[in-house]
Amino acid sequence: MALEQKTVLIDGLAVSYLEAGEDNGRTVVLIHGGIGDARLHWEPVMQLLAMEDFRVLAPDLPGFGQSQPLPVMRTDTLLHWLKSFLDRLGVQQTAVIGNSLGGLVARLFAAANPQLVPAVILLNGGGVPEIPPALRVLERIPILFNFLLNQFVGSVTSPDNLRRMIHAPDVLTDDFIARSRAARGSFTRLMRMLVSGTLPEARTPLVPTLILWGANDNFTPLADGEAVRDSIPGSTLTPVTDCGNMPQLETPDVFVWQVSNFLQKLTRPQRSDLPGAGILPDLPTG
Numbered sequence: 259m260a261l262e263q264k265t266v267l268i269d270g271l272a273v274s275y276l277e278a279g280e281d282n283g284r285t286v287v288l289i290h291g292g293i294g295d296a297r298l299h300w301e302p303v304m305q306l307l308a309m310e311d312f313r314v315l316a317p318d319l320p321g322f323g324q325s326q327p328l329p330v331m332r333t334d335t336l337l338h339w340l341k342s343f344l345d346r347l348g349v350q351q352t353a354v355i356g357n358s359l360g361g362l363v364a365r366l367f368a369a370a371n372p373q374l375v376p377a378v379i380l381l382n383g384g385g386v387p388e389i390p391p392a393l394r395v396l397e398r399i400p401i402l403f404n405f406l407l408n409q410f411v412g413s414v415t416s417p418d419n420l421r422r423m424i425h426a427p428d429v430l431t432d433d434f435i436a437r438s439r440a441a442r443g444s445f446t447r448l449m450r451m452l453v454s455g456t457l458p459e460a461r462t463p464l465v466p467t468l469i470l471w472g473a474n475d476n477f478t479p480l481a482d483g484e485a486v487r488d489s490i491p492g493s494t495l496t497p498v499t500d501c502g503n504m505p506q507l508e509t510p511d512v513f514v515w516q517v518s519n520f521l522q523k524l525t526r527p528q529r530s531d532l533p534g535a536g537i538l539p540d541l542p543t544g
Contacts, residue, residue, distance in 0.1 A: 261304055263297075265324070268342045274324035275317040275343070276300065279308030285349050286517070288316040289340075289367075291358030291383060292445035293415060293438040295323035299357055303506045303514060310518040315352075317343055319363070321444040331451045333458060337367055344374070351376055353521055358383040358478070358503060359448065365490075368463040377524055379468045379517060382478050382503045384486045386461050387452060397454055404446075407453070411446045414477075415439045425474035425502030426509075467493035468520045472501035472508060 261278045276296055286307060290299035296316040307314045320339060321327035328335050340363070344352065354375050356364025361383025368378040396403045413419060415438050424430045467490050471483035480497055487495040496516060501508045 261301065266343070266346050268339060268346060271320070271326040271328070272324070273317055273320075273326075273339075273343055275315055276304060277313070277315055278304040279311070279313040281313050281348075282311065283313075283351075284311055284521075285313045285315065285352040286521070287340075287344065287349075287352045287354050288314065289354065289356035289360035289364045290316070290319065290322070291356075291360040292411070292441070292448050293358065293420075294434075294441050295319075295437075297323065298434070298437050299360075299504070300506065303510045306510060306514045307517065310514065312518075312521075315347065315349070319360075319444070319448070321447055322441055327444075327447065331447055332455045333366065333451060336363065336451065337370055337458070340367055341371065341374070350374070353377040353379065355379040355381065355517065356383060357381040357506065359452075361486075362386065362452075365463060366458060366461060368465060368467075369460040370458060372464045375463070375465060377466045377468075377521060378463050379470065379520065380486060381470050381505050381513075382472055382475055382483070384469065384490075385482055386457065386489065404450075407446050407449055408442075411442050411449060415442055415445065419477065422476040423478075423503035424508065425472060425500065426507070429504065429507045462490055463493075466520075466524055468516070469493055469495045470505050470513065470516055471495060471497050472503055472505050473497040473499050475502040477503060 261276060263276055265272050265274050288300045290296050296318045300316040304314045304316060318325035328339060351374060354364045354368055361380040364378055364380060365384045368375040417435050420430060420435055420438060469483055469487055471480055473480050483495050487493050498505050498509055498512055506513045
């Protein structure tokens with residue numbers, strides 16, 4: 259059950275990731291958001307998930323943590339990067355869990371790979387952004403555009419705004435704030451990808467989708483979670499009380515129970531014309 263940090267090469271670039279649990283065919287992949295890296299987002303819950311008989315993988319996104327940045331950061335190259343990472347580790351099926359901005363990555367990846375991703379779980383994220391036309395115009399003025407992006411990311415990761423996002427005071431330590439702000443450059447590159455690029459046409463997962471939403475997140479309020487639910491037919495929204503933007507850190511026991519319960523209830527679709535067949539193998543017995 260030990261948590262290990264490992265590195266693999268994907269298209270010649272180093273990808274750093276955390277791994278816990280045994281390779282028993284029951285895999286979950288955790289996608290962090292723009293604040294911090296995989297370790298900051300997921301370290302406290304990875305071994306808890308491993309105890310539920312999951313193999314748990316949490317990569318640092320390109321440019322975050324110890325993963326090298328992509329030469330060209332576009333949505334399609336990021337999704338290809340994630341697919342290549344899973345292929346490199348021999349993962350044939352996996353549930354994908356994404357927090358905040360990582361929820362959008364998880365959503366798009368699940369939509370693009372329904373045979374690989376039998377289920378997706380979104381945590382206080384996953385909404386498809388509508389880019390204002392004015393921002394498209396500002397892209398033609400790189401200095402101003404980059405300045406505005408840097409200002410936005412700086413405000414998001416400011417101590418005052420982090421206090422709006424994180425409800426549990428024991429999570430919002432000085433170390434958490436420092437590590438969040440240390441990733442501002444990578445966060446900015448990720449935001450630039452979303453603002454400047456074109457999102458894929460496939461944006462709606464065709465597989466079971468659970469949306470967990472910290473009800474005390476004052477940055478992305480519960481109304482945003484309701485909008486995400488309405489945009490994914492058949493999805494389930496579960497508010498989490500006394501919790502902000504990071505349910506996995508603020509209410510880890512609730513998070514692990516919700517994930518385990520949701521994934522254990524999944525069954526193979528009865529109709530052969532529906533994607534996503536395979537789901538997850540049964541829990542080992544004895």
